[in-house]
Amino acid sequence: xxxxxxxxxxxxxxxxxxxxxxxxxxxxxxxxxxxxxxxxxxxxxxxxxxxxxxxxxxxxxxxxxxxxxxxxxxxxxxxxxxxxxxxxxxxxxxxxxxxxxxxxxxxxxxxxxxxxxxxxxxxxxxxxxxxxxxxxxxxxxxxxxxxxxxxxxxxxxxxxxxxxxxxxxxxxxxxxxxxxxxxxxxxxxxxxxxxxxxxxxxxxxxxxxxxxxxxxxxxxxxxxxxxxxxxxxxxxxxxxxxxxxxxxxxxxxxxxxxxxxxxxxxxxxxxxxxxxxxxxxxxxxxxxxx
Amino acid sequence: xxxxxxxxxxxxxxxxxxxxxxxxxxxxxxxxxxxxxxxxxxxxxxxxxxxxxxxxxxxxxxxxxxxxxxxxxxxxxxxxxxxxxxxxxxxxxxxxxxxxxxxxxxxxxxxxxxxxxxxxxxxxxxxxxxxxxxxxxxxxxxxxxxxxxxxxxxxxxxxxxxxx
Ligand SMILES: Cc1cc2nc3c(=O)[nH]c(=O)nc-3n(C[C@H](O)[C@H](O)[C@H](O)COP(=O)(O)OP(=O)(O)OC[C@H]3O[C@@H](n4cnc5c(N)ncnc54)[C@H](O)[C@@H]3O)c2cc1C
Ligand code: FES
Ligand code: FES
Numbered sequence: 115x116x117x118x119x120x121x122x123x124x125x126x127x128x129x130x131x132x133x134x135x136x137x138x139x140x141x142x143x144x145x146x147x148x149x150x151x152x153x154x155x156x157x158x159x160x161x162x163x164x165x166x167x168x169x170x171x172x173x174x175x176x177x178x179x180x181x182x183x184x185x186x187x188x189x190x191x192x193x194x195x196x197x198x199x200x201x202x203x204x205x206x207x208x209x210x211x212x213x214x215x216x217x218x219x220x221x222x223x224x225x226x227x228x229x230x231x232x233x234x235x236x237x238x239x240x241x242x243x244x245x246x247x248x249x250x251x252x253x254x255x256x257x258x259x260x261x262x263x264x265x266x267x268x269x270x271x272x273x274x275x276x277x278x279x280x281x282x283x284x285x286x287x288x289x290x291x292x293x294x295x296x297x298x299x300x301x302x303x304x305x306x307x308x309x310x311x312x313x314x315x316x317x318x319x320x321x322x323x324x325x326x327x328x329x330x331x332x333x334x335x336x337x338x339x340x341x342x343x344x345x346x347x348x349x350x351x352x353x354x355x356x357x358x359x360x361x362x363x364x365x366x367x368x369x370x371x372x373x374x375x376x377x378x379x380x381x382x383x384x385x386x387x388x389x390x391x392x393x394x395x396x397x398x399x400x401x402x403x404x
Numbered sequence: 405x406x407x408x409x410x411x412x413x414x415x416x417x418x419x420x421x422x423x424x425x426x427x428x429x430x431x432x433x434x435x436x437x438x439x440x441x442x443x444x445x446x447x448x449x450x451x452x453x454x455x456x457x458x459x460x461x462x463x464x465x466x467x468x469x470x471x472x473x474x475x476x477x478x479x480x481x482x483x484x485x486x487x488x489x490x491x492x493x494x495x496x497x498x499x500x501x502x503x504x505x506x507x508x509x510x511x512x513x514x515x516x517x518x519x520x521x522x523x524x525x526x527x528x529x530x531x532x533x534x535x536x537x538x539x540x541x542x543x544x545x546x547x548x549x550x551x552x553x554x555x556x557x558x559x560x561x562x563x564x565x566x567x568x
Contacts, residue, residue: 215456
């Protein structure tokens, strides 16, 4: 591995100063970064460990929603009963990123900032209405997750900026969420298609009042499937509704051919997976009290 | 050369201070600086699990941890599993169920299993397979490893009581 210096500041201001003055690289769980440093895909003279910064470790749920620090590990998220209750899609994601060793270290913030087209968390964060707080020397800006990635391994961060936390609104009433990916193996693989969905139902549990679907691995970046969302609002919770939503999703994607799947296969899998994920999200939502 | 750092870490219960460069992984430091070669290197990119150790109690792939990150941390490696009275029930279960052939994956499997049985003393087969998905074995075909973990859980009376 090429040489670099290492700092682990315990304040946000200290980290930002270091990152800005030296073009350093933030280190969260290191499950992407350390491998990239080893292979030379990332070259830097300074690695800044951001795990000791309090702002990046918040994990708080109240009436307004969830504040998730960017450096909180997947393992910690999986162990949180309140997240399980309100944001099960986050548990779906954090329990499939790598194996248990990766989950002990990997953060959702790192998954988002690595900005892979097939990153598992991003479609789920989009479905959950996540908004990132991004802080740099000139202040803090708020960016909806669907606007964060700009292309494969690219995002809106300027050098010296950190994602400090991601905020999510609290699902109220009969509202819940789900994430699923399709992979050729049972675990430890990269998504061929990833689908996150949040659904809110009316009190009867029979009609959809709000929907957000995020799609991953089927375009240059994960995105919000707005046409699917619009279609779903006002529809009844039926198999036909969800099948049609899957067909609409197919029309929104621009997948690639690779060894994990052909374009044709990804189109087919997308429609099936959208239907499955919506069905499960609706089931979870209908089981909620109003 | 980047400045060497002094890192102080509790390894298997004993405080150790060592000098290392920021670019050295925990795996490298364990094997090369501390002469603890029980932890194995398979892929060095987080995929095989051969290098699994417990970092502050959590299983991690030590090839994806910088040694400098471990200042003040507690690390447990395969060398710390057996006690002065000999092998633990977990280790005996692996031996007696023939859960290894070449053995290079075994330290990693033992460390992951230790973490599993601590959090879930009586796991189902599915839970075992899911938890151990980050540990690869090219020899056994896994079934014997699953048998060994189930046996280890039984030997530990389903309570994790003999786990430490
Ligand atoms: C064996 C293995 C299996 C994997 N399986 C999966 C999988 O199933 N699904 C999946 O999506 N990914 C997977 N990954 C990739 C990786 O584990 C995830 O992307 C993980 O979430 C990255 O988080 P991290 O905390 O380790 O990030 P790091 O590696 O620390 O950082 C990733 C990148 O983001 C930057 N960064 C980190 N935090 C911030 C921040 N707060 N602000 C600004 N920049 C930041 C870093 O500089 C770096 O460029 C796998 C990796 C391995 C090695
Ligand atoms: S050597 Fe670390 S996971 Fe393979
Ligand atoms: S026993 Fe050889 S790799 Fe598992």
